[in-house]
Amino acid sequence: MNETNDDSCVLNLNFNNIHKNELPLKSIEVIEDFCIHVVDKEGRTIYYSKGCENVEGYRKKDVFGKHISELYRIDECTKLDTNNSMHLKVLKTGKAIKEKHMNYMVSGNKHIDIINSTYPIYFKNEIIGAISVFKDISELKQLSRSIVNLQNELINQKKLDNKNGTHYYFEDIIGSSDILTQTIETAKKICESHYPKLLIGETGTGKELFAQSMHNHSSVSDGPFVAVNCGAIPEQLLESILFGTTKGAFTGATDRPGLFEEAQNGTLFLDEINSMGLSLQTKLLRALETKKIRRIGSNKELLVNTRIISAANINPIEAIKKNKLRSDLYYRLAVLTLEIPPLRLRLDDIDELVTNFIEVNNKIMAKNIKGISNKALELLKNFNWPGNVRQLRHAMDYAMSIADSKDIFIEPNHLPQYIIENSKSKKIFNTYDKYQTGNLKRTLKEIEKKIITREIENSNNNYSQAARKLGISRQHLQYRLKILKIKK
Template structure:
């Protein structure tokens, strides 16, 4: 097989790879250009193949092109952001991994694998510009920012009230705060409440989800960019500058790349930032509140959070309990959400049936308060002209099926009789619910006689 045949074969194989693949020879001419790269850059391979790279991408040069840079240096570049124009002048933003190629010990060319983040970059630029407008008080009348305060936080369980007490004390100072809670427990609600009860309340509150943006873009969002940092870069303030005097919420800090955590640590220690590509140190006064949806100690052990950053952030620690651990709050929260959606949906529901309460209390709520609110929203919308939220509305939502998929928790400290009772009660309640309390049908599902089921229901106090 000749080298031309080999290249033609590779072109066909790489045609089916989802990531963009671009290969140049030692003279800088394109020899492989797959379909994904065509779609990413909005061009046809006929426009690129067998042509010098810089003839096609005129916005690049020997320094800004990752392919040509690797070809010259022989050193791989991993996860490098590149902004350039295609042959039609359209701006493309990619994350590239580029490696040199050699054949029999001689330089052969360079290969690049590219991921398209053009839309994500545009979105991040919009976010930064919008946040900058907010911080400068230039928002339009149509833009409404939801502000949560401690008055919006409901809960009477001891663990929850303990977390709330710590949060209220945290509002009296500017120390870093680390909030731990499962998804849907209300971490941002706590963070906003701390900010708006503090002496920073009249200054910006900016939240950034660390899991939603690639590392190369997240750094620019946090610390800003300077003109010339990379092709297409402009002078733009990051959210640390925009939030000066206020509070930044770094949501899901456990998803922030470790290398970026080191830069964040330096900012927290030294009190200034430096934009990407810039040389000027910019002092900032920002309170940082970070959240994690997994136990922070375990996140440190798994190297998801740097130990030194953990100690820097964990000055004030707040642990928001999961809804399944504060069951006494489920019905009061449900009543609160019913009132809320009565107003929105023009309903008049003011009673929760006993069967509905049983269903709500049985569910483990993996999505926590957010899942409960969405469930009540849907149930209220499905309830016809009635003052009662009945179990049929929840049944329509298949909440009972979600309950049935849950594991039966077995306490290994119980004896065999207690363990069997726990399992038996679960199965009986499940069968009765699925059959709308029809004992005959429930008994058939359980494979026992009707009289036996009635006896067990009486024995266990099941109605």
């Protein structure tokens, strides 16, 4: 493109210059925040700035001389004309159009969102072209949508929470594996009983989700659901929270009901009951047996009608052996017991869980991820998930955050590194399955021999380099070569 140093206004260009593409735009060529697109009186491109390239994805050589109707579409079926093109409309009317929001498509079905101002170029009262200056607002719109979606989520959450303190039902439990289906059916059967229920499950399996669902499926669903994490609150404070206080009981104490009273005619959920101090467990046991509580500092007993659902994140029998849980309290709480299966026992549910997490994050992050690739899904199913569904959700939150707006599927490179490294470790282990014949000493030697041999080969017989990769000294490597009878 030939350019001139002429600093005169675009409106004073002569007709010959505009057809020679000699527009005085050289000084703004480096500006990438704004886009400048100029057409001649026929609507053919004669100038296309670097900013346009960045936003629309075209290159100058691809657009020069082309009519804008060849470059853009309103949608898959609608081409540009004088009704929907700012350039063509300005060329026809001779009037400038300012601050117009435009949404259109370029090659590859990429959608563009811009704020556009287009002006006519005159020479001797004749229109000889049109110049359009615009700015991409897609990121701004995405941010705005994210804020709106988050606000809506918070509003909806508040509406649900205001009902009875819950927002989960059995229908919200995602998965159709046999073990999960059976667990849900058992939960539905026992939730009507007034007897205490104990949920046993690892961290992240969804114990509170089950507890809320059981409350909403019971005859006390109209009553309040009150939850407390016994492991997150110091014992002295937890006692006052559970049983309430009376004015003067201690400095600053006021007349305040405890959670037992707040859960009257409803459900009290005691999460991580195994983390509660033993002395407080004794007081809790008495309250369960007598159905009466006494506020701290009060001599008056209050009758409470509260259903109890408790939860433990470790095996309660092990907790009893370690003196973390009173056996008499356990037998009182575990009249009805429900074990929540860990994710590693219901790997078939990962497909549905991932689909749900993608749908939720698409709304929150204003993205358009369609799903997850088979390779990425395989990595997820090969992971052990010690943090269970909660960990899977966090992994998908990470993947969705890493994915670009142009990405359609979650790929392996979007997943957290620890999941990818886990897959590599399993591949190494599986490589040596054939050696596992029952003799541990021989098996370990064979595996070590294979690993050392592979690293030496990968290092092109550079023993110092191989030793560094193996995390041992060169002398120790020489010793292992001798012991394992590996020929140099």
